[in-house]
Amino acid sequence: MINSVYVSEYIKNINPNIKAVFALSVILSCIIFKEPLGCIFAMSVMWVIIIKNCRLSKHLICHIVLWPILFIALSSFMVSFDIANYRGEVFSLKIINNYFLTVNAQGIKKAIRLFFTSAASLSTMYFLSFTTPVNDIVYVFKTIKCPKEITELFMLIYRFIFIVLNMAQSITTAQNCRMAQRTFKTRINAMALMLSSVFVLSYNKSLFMYNAMLSRCYSGEIYFLNQKYVSSRKFVILAVFIVFTVVLISVLERIY
Amino acid sequence: MTKKEKKVFLLTAVLCLLFAVPQKAQAMHIMEGYLPPKDCILWFVLCIPFIIAGFMSLKKITTQNKKALIILAMAGAFTFVLSSLKIPSVTGSSSHPTGMGFGSVIFGPWVMSIIGVIVLVFQSLLLAHGGITTLGANTFSMAVAGPFVSYGVYKLCRKLNAGKFISVALSAGIGDLFTYCVTSFQLSLAYPSQNGGVIMSMIKFLGIFAVTQIPLAIIEGIITALALSAIEKISDIDFDGKCVISREA
Secondary structure (H helix, E strand, O other): OHHHOEEOHHHHOEOHHHHHHHHHHHHHHHHHHOOHHHHHHHHHHHHHHHHHHEEOOHHHHHHHHHHHHHHHHHHHHHHHEEEEOOOOOOEEEEOOOOOEEEEOHHHHHHHHHHHHHHHHHHHHHHHHHHHOOHHHHHHHHHHOOOOHHHHHHHHHHHHHHHHHHHHHHHHHHHHHHOOOOOOHHHHHHHHHHHHHHHHHHHHHHHHHHHHHHHOOOOOOOOOOOOOOOEOOHHHHHHHHHHHHHHHHHHHHHHHO | OOHHHHHHHHHHHHHHHHHHHHHHHHHHOOOOOOOOHHHHHHHHHHHHHHHHHHHHHHHHHHHHOOHHHHHHHHHHHHHHHHHHOOEEOOOOOEEOOOOHHHHHHHHOHHHHHHHHHHHHHHHHHHHOOOOOOOHHHHHHHHHHHHHHHHHHHHHHHHHOOOOHHHHHHHHHHHHHHHHHHHHHHHHHHHOOEOOOHHHHHHHHHHHHHHHHHHHHHHHHHHHHHHHHHHHHHHOOOOOOOOOHHHHHO
């Protein structure tokens, strides 16, 4: 899980607003220009920052990089295909009557641009996910004046996810021990029973939790303590430089 | 096309299917960076009325009853976990349910729109499913269109005196299919066909998704119906007609 990765104190303590603005600026620069070289630069920088500041196992890197990248590659590949009533420049396959499944040079270009844009944006999202714990995201929500109810709900959902996930995993393990995965029918039944049990258990747990909160003077408002953050000038300069370079490379690539 | 080209095409198509089948959760979500800026803005704007209405509903519920916030949080966590669980698939691979049909029948579509946004933010931050720039588009398909259609189908079926099992199965299945139709429309709007425009592009995306989504929608419908029937059997929760939160409130 992304949230259980060790992150260096330096990057963890940087103001989450700065990290969020930086990540969003890089993503926007990539999707506005959609230039492969600019995206490759953004992607490389993000992974250098992630690997330098987070302790990631090879298995985790493979898991979080390989599948999304494969998915992006295949999704981009889909975009290169077109249905037309004429033959394509690169490839064409007759479907019905005069209609062909075609691939043109322009479609391939579009797919390549899309692949790099999406991969760079995803890498930037990983930067934000790895370096900014969910508690710090709440700080960003507070800064943008997000309604209190949503912030509270966001934080509570995050805390409950692990409780519900543990319940689901325990029930699934117990079902697997009892040969629940034997046939397709038993798999469907086991899944449905597990969902119903998890729902009822989590519903009851929420009522117990409410009683526990009530006994601790819960009045309908939840207070979250804010951590002290550092507005590192060095990081701000680096962030501005990275965004500027991504834009510059993209503009130069577009011109030439 | 030569024989060699045909072979290459077939191999690529098979590879596409192999990789696309186990990635249903991601197929439903539009990845970060996939949409052009104008589309991101358009879908964000279209979501705003639903999110505002969902927020008003949430505020009303939480003002009336302090307990509701805790139950809603648990509902959100349940929806997140539900969407990250693997469901059995006929192709032998595993896929993930959307959980929106389940949620909209139990909690109502308005509340689900706001829970859906939060769940989508978590999915993008913790699982890299979806993204921040594509949050508007994903919210519209998964937290607005899907739950509302599911709820509408459920209510319609109940009005037509259909059984609870059938109503829930149809609502979850049709809601799931509608979600993927909206996703296809969003993708085709962003990447229209050079020859046939948005419609031709939509046919292409629908055709690609149909291979995995139709069987999965059927399976999700059956699982949702079985799960809700079991909930009624093992607890005193009656989801017919009223959402659990309103009942608690």
